Amino acid sequence: MDTANRQSEMLDYIAKQRRKRDLQHYWVSFALMIVFTVLAFLAVYFRKSINDYLIAFFIVTMAVVQVIFQLYYFMHMKEKDHGFPALFLYGGAVVVFVTVLSFVTIVWIS
Amino acid sequence: MTANAHALAAYNQRKGFLSWLWTWLSTVDHKRIAILYLFGGGLFFVIGGIEALLIRIQLAVPQNDFLVGSTYNEVVTMHGTTMIFLAAMPLVFAMMNAVVPLQIGARDVAFPFVNALGFWLFFLGGIVLNTSWFLGGAPAGGWTAYAPLTTEFLGTGSDFYLLGLQLSGAGTLMGAINFMVTIINMRAPGMTFMRMPLFTWTSLITSTLILFAFPPLTVGFFLEFFDHIFHANFFNTAKGGNAIIFEHIFWIFGHPEVYILVLPAFGIISEVVATFSKKRLFGYTSMVFATVLIGFLSFMVWVHHMFTVGLGPMANSLFALATMTIAVPTGMKIFNWLFTMWGGQIHFTTANLFAVGFVPTFVMGGVTGVMLAVPSADSQYHDSYFVIAHFHYVIIGGVVFGLLAGLFYWWPKMFGKILNETLGKITFWTFFIGFHLTFFPQHFLGLIGMPRRYFTYFPDEGFNTWNLISSIGAIGMAIGAIVLVINIVITTAKGQKAAGDAWGIGRTLEWSIPSPPPEYNFAQTPLVKGIDTFWKEKMEGNKKVTPAEPLGDIHMPNPTILPFLMSIALTIAAYGFIFANQTSASRPLCLVIAAFGIGLMLLLMLIHSIKDDPGFHYHKEEIIEIEKGAE
Numbered sequence: 001m002d003t004a005n006r007q008s009e010m011l012d013y014i015a016k017q018r019r020k021r022d023l024q025h026y027w028v029s030f031a032l033m034i035v036f037t038v039l040a041f042l043a044v045y046f047r048k049s050i051n052d053y054l055i056a057f058f059i060v061t062m063a064v065v066q067v068i069f070q071l072y073y074f075m076h077m078k079e080k081d082h083g084f085p086a087l088f089l090y091g092g093a094v095v096v097f098v099t100v101l102s103f104v105t106i107v108w109i110s
Numbered sequence: 111m112t113a114n115a116h117a118l119a120a121y122n123q124r125k126g127f128l129s130w131l132w133t134w135l136s137t138v139d140h141k142r143i144a145i146l147y148l149f150g151g152g153l154f155f156v157i158g159g160i161e162a163l164l165i166r167i168q169l170a171v172p173q174n175d176f177l178v179g180s181t182y183n184e185v186v187t188m189h190g191t192t193m194i195f196l197a198a199m200p201l202v203f204a205m206m207n208a209v210v211p212l213q214i215g216a217r218d219v220a221f222p223f224v225n226a227l228g229f230w231l232f233f234l235g236g237i238v239l240n241t242s243w244f245l246g247g248a249p250a251g252g253w254t255a256y257a258p259l260t261t262e263f264l265g266t267g268s269d270f271y272l273l274g275l276q277l278s279g280a281g282t283l284m285g286a287i288n289f290m291v292t293i294i295n296m297r298a299p300g301m302t303f304m305r306m307p308l309f310t311w312t313s314l315i316t317s318t319l320i321l322f323a324f325p326p327l328t329v330g331f332f333l334e335f336f337d338h339i340f341h342a343n344f345f346n347t348a349k350g351g352n353a354i355i356f357e358h359i360f361w362i363f364g365h366p367e368v369y370i371l372v373l374p375a376f377g378i379i380s381e382v383v384a385t386f387s388k389k390r391l392f393g394y395t396s397m398v399f400a401t402v403l404i405g406f407l408s409f410m411v412w413v414h415h416m417f418t419v420g421l422g423p424m425a426n427s428l429f430a431l432a433t434m435t436i437a438v439p440t441g442m443k444i445f446n447w448l449f450t451m452w453g454g455q456i457h458f459t460t461a462n463l464f465a466v467g468f469v470p471t472f473v474m475g476g477v478t479g480v481m482l483a484v485p486s487a488d489s490q491y492h493d494s495y496f497v498i499a500h501f502h503y504v505i506i507g508g509v510v511f512g513l514l515a516g517l518f519y520w521w522p523k524m525f526g527k528i529l530n531e532t533l534g535k536i537t538f539w540t541f542f543i544g545f546h547l548t549f550f551p552q553h554f555l556g557l558i559g560m561p562r563r564y565f566t567y568f569p570d571e572g573f574n575t576w577n578l579i580s581s582i583g584a585i586g587m588a589i590g591a592i593v594l595v596i597n598i599v600i601t602t603a604k605g606q607k608a609a610g611d612a613w614g615i616g617r618t619l620e621w622s623i624p625s626p627p628p629e630y631n632f633a634q635t636p637l638v639k640g641i642d643t644f645w646k647e648k649m650e651g652n653k654k655v656t657p658a659e660p661l662g663d664i665h666m667p668n669p670t671i672l673p674f675l676m677s678i679a680l681t682i683a684a685y686g687f688i689f690a691n692q693t694s695a696s697r698p699l700c701l702v703i704a705a706f707g708i709g710l711m712l713l714l715m716l717i718h719s720i721k722d723d724p725g726f727h728y729h730k731e732e733i734i735e736i737e738k739g740a741e
Binding site: 084088091092095098099102103106107 | 294318321322358362409410413421422424425428
């Protein structure tokens with residue numbers, strides 16, 4: 001009986017620690033997302049002294065990182081049993097990427 | 111008994127037309143929705159078929175004046191649109207609804223409410239589109255509705271096309287999401303992915319394709335809708351728009367669409383051929399692999415519909431290569447079906463006749479497909495009857511033959527009675543011969559230069575004989591369809607009652623339960639032990655599939671009228687937008703009506719969110735009672 005009790009206490013403790021760590025992750029990613037947004041705005045603000053393509057590349061990178069944070073930390077994709085949402089998200093992303101790539105490289109539009 | 115079960119019992123006792131109507135309007139049972147899809151799709155199939163006959167009457171002799179100019183354009187447009195969106199799609203969904211939950215050992219689909227909503231949106235969308243005949247003329251811009259023809263040069267018919275298809279497209283998208291979730295989450299214990307029957311596999315891939323292909327269509331139609339009704343300039347070149355981009359958007363949807371239709375047909379053929387050869391499907395793993403590969407490649411080939419637009423040699427040759435690649439997995443499938451039949455004990459039932467007839471017919475469509483995939487040759491074939499012949503071989507020879515095979519195969523499961531085999535065989539032979547007689551000559555018509563979408567031709571152009579033969583063939587197909595309808599009526603009136611395992615050689619789980627199945631499908635969720643699990647159990651001497659759970663209460667969702675009302679609300683909105691474009695005097699009033707429809711929809715959504723559906727239970731005693739009655 002005593003061991004069972006101690007075991008459940010242990011599990012409680014582990015769950016509590018996990019919640020604490022999750023909350024930390026939320027705050028850190030939230031803060032980082034705000035920082036990235038500010039950085040993106042700053043990059044546009046200093047557009048006279050930075051190369052245009054570099055700015056565009058930088059902003060898009062920031063956006064992609066934010067999407068990943070959003071999906072993994074706020075929408076629980078890092079947790080177990082999210083294989084199918086991940087498969088379809090990445091599958092869709094690949095299809096869209098190939099489509100857009102073909103448009104900008106080989107398909108003529110004007 | 112709970113209060114809800116009492117309500118259900120009372121409801122079954124109520125008699126009369128209105129209560130019968132109410133049961134169908136408010137049903138959320140996947141088997142009933144399958145029947146709704148079947149008759150909805152069947153209705154539009156007949157309408158589209160009549161339009162096809164009208165076209166063939168007009169083209170039977172040169173310089174005919176039966177349907178002239180714009181009227182002919184309207185009939186051609188409505189024939190294509192109806193057949194693709196309102197006949198083939200819902201018939202595919204009818205098969206999926208009727209069979210997929212039974213094949214995976216589930217009691218219902220994942221979202222019964224959404225399932226019902228999907229059906230009613232499709233059906234009312236189809237009605238909206240077809241009312242255009244009586245409200246100022248049908249759309250006439252072809253089933254592809256290219257801009258700027260549709261957005262700038264045609265009358266109000268285009269509005270019916272855009273709004274009607276927007277409604278039914280939303281329904282299709284919902285249905286697809288529902289089936290993806292159902293197949294991924296609701297498989298019985300032991301039903302791993304590589305033990306799923308092939309029809310379930312193709313349904314999963316088709317649903318995925320719909321999920322990725324329908325949003326571009328929705329966006330494209332939305333832009334055209336803004337161009338046409340609110341005078342935006344997305345596709346207006348004079349004001350800086352781009353008309354080519356609509357072709358791209360349409361075909362990014364349009365090419366996956368043909369695989370959306372044909373993959374479930376492949377699945378049906380795989381089931382029918384295996385069952386009636388009394389053999390396991392040859393090369394199951396490669397079949398699954400081929401299905402996934404076809405699904406993936408279908409998004410990489412849309413430009414082959416646009417070879418003559420002038421996208422340049424690089425784009426054309428790369429997309430030609432991608433297109434030809436699809437022939438490889440499709441060829442794998444053809445050989446697998448042949449090897450399944452090889453050495454099998456083949457039963458030539460009507461269903462199997464359609465399946466066997468499918469194989470060579472589809473190969474012919476595939477061969478002309480590879481011919482069309484060569485860009486330089488396509489410049490010659492483009493917009494000629496060769497293309498018409500090609501896609502009718504693929505869509506009738508592939509999709510319709512597959513659906514008819516599935517209809518004859520699963521009819522006993524859906525309705526509890528076996529369709530008359532003699533009449534069925536008459537249907538097959540008249541339809542099969544009629545089909546080839548109609549469309550084989552069109553290859554030659556295309557090669558000697560008859561363009562598509564023209565309403566007539568001169569007597570000295572050499573098109574007379576082939577066109578006449580083609581029109582005679584159409585009569586054969588019509589006879590086949592009429593015999594099928596007679597067959598359905600006779601069978602319903604005094605058909606022979608079907609056993610659970612209606613053909614006696616069923617392999618998959620749907621044959622292990624009574625025909626038609628009780629509302630909860632499986633009294634006990636089955637335990638799946640391998641591919642063709644029911645066959646496996648029968649070979650081990652068991653009459654029933656091993657259950658995975660003890661007999662207990664079963665929780666079922668309540669019927670609800672909300673999906674129907676929601677669809678009505680969106681239909682009101684659609685008519686508001688359509689009539690806003692017809693006269694400028696009533697425009698504000700019509701826009702208010704449209705807003706009212708959307709508001710009503712939001713209100714109904716709110717009601718659905720707030721009102722909790724506790725469902726009801728089938729109790730253990732009732733289940734024992736029902737199961738006894740079924741035996």
